[in-house]
Amino acid sequence: MSRFTKPLAGFDAGPLYAILAYGTWGLLPIYWKFFSQVQPVEVLSHRILWSALFLCSLLWLQGRQAEFRAVWQPQKLRALLLTALLLAFNWGLYIYGVNTDRVIETSLGYFINPLVSVLLGLLFLKEQLNRSQQMAVALAAVGVGYFIWQFGAVPWIALALAVSFAFYGLLRKVTQVAPMAGLAVETLLITPLSIAILAYGSSTGTGHWSQSWRLNLLFIGCGVITSMPLLWFNNAAKRLKLATLGFFQYMAPSIQLGLGVFLYREPFTQTHLITFACIWAALVLYTAASLRQQQLASS
Numbered sequence: 001m002s003r004f005t006k007p008l009a010g011f012d013a014g015p016l017y018a019i020l021a022y023g024t025w026g027l028l029p030i031y032w033k034f035f036s037q038v039q040p041v042e043v044l045s046h047r048i049l050w051s052a053l054f055l056c057s058l059l060w061l062q063g064r065q066a067e068f069r070a071v072w073q074p075q076k077l078r079a080l081l082l083t084a085l086l087l088a089f090n091w092g093l094y095i096y097g098v099n100t101d102r103v104i105e106t107s108l109g110y111f112i113n114p115l116v117s118v119l120l121g122l123l124f125l126k127e128q129l130n131r132s133q134q135m136a137v138a139l140a141a142v143g144v145g146y147f148i149w150q151f152g153a154v155p156w157i158a159l160a161l162a163v164s165f166a167f168y169g170l171l172r173k174v175t176q177v178a179p180m181a182g183l184a185v186e187t188l189l190i191t192p193l194s195i196a197i198l199a200y201g202s203s204t205g206t207g208h209w210s211q212s213w214r215l216n217l218l219f220i221g222c223g224v225i226t227s228m229p230l231l232w233f234n235n236a237a238k239r240l241k242l243a244t245l246g247f248f249q250y251m252a253p254s255i256q257l258g259l260g261v262f263l264y265r266e267p268f269t270q271t272h273l274i275t276f277a278c279i280w281a282a283l284v285l286y287t288a289a290s291l292r293q294q295q296l297a298s299s
């Protein structure tokens with residue numbers, strides 16, 4: 001286990017991993033805005049390539065080759081190929097949303113995601129919610145429904161981000177692979193396609209690699225800024241109920257929402273306010289119910 005992911009002795013590391021992951025994700029729009037003049041598919045390709053190189057190097061330096069090789073089994077590879085495709089779709093769509101000035105809509109997507117995570121936990125993992133937690137989920141659903149009703153259109157970016165990452169979280173929770181090795185294999189499985197896209201851009205002159213040392217460093221940095229929060233997320237997913245993990249995610253879109261409104265000056269209407277107020281109230285209700293449930297279980 002790496003020094004980046006090793007829990008403290010006697011300390012429940014699940015919540016800490018979740019906070020690290022979602023806090024970092026909340027600030028990611030700032031990083032992706034540096035690529036506003038680059039096509040999202042090119043940024044995504046660099047993100048995949050450098051993440052694969054960073055993770056594989058980290059595993060090699062830590063002498064964890066056996067852990068890496070253990071992942072290369074047909075059943076595990078099939079599952080990881082699916083999660084890799086979900087992850088690539090989610091990454092690319094998020095970059096597109098941020099760089100088309102839809103940071104608020106992307107934040108809505110990650111507010112919706114816990115609803116989908118809760119539903120998947122109920123359907124596939126048989127996780128149970130008490131009455132207060134059910135009311136919290138219903139309240140958040142009302143907020144999302146109000147948003148759709150007022151605008152008269154489905155926020156497809158938000159919904160696609162929510163569903164893709166919820167299924168990614170579910171599949172990674174039930175796939176028995178070490179978090180870092182699994183993520184390394186995920187990125188490796190789709191690296192050939194990324195290299196092909198980057199090679200095409202280089203041959204046609206449409207790519208941006210080598211245009212400036214600053215941009216090259218930003219491309220390389222995609223590996224670190226992408227891999228570390230995902231490692232923290234995968235470790236949190238192994239330690240927390242899927243429903244609980246889902247509600248930690250409100251931290252990330254809250255930060256994203258603040259960036260969209262105050263830093264990037266995107267429109268924030270009364271409809272946005274009512275929608276987010278419902279979701280925040282749901283978070284408070286769910287958290288309070290979960291804490292009461294834990295106290296009763298420990299008494």
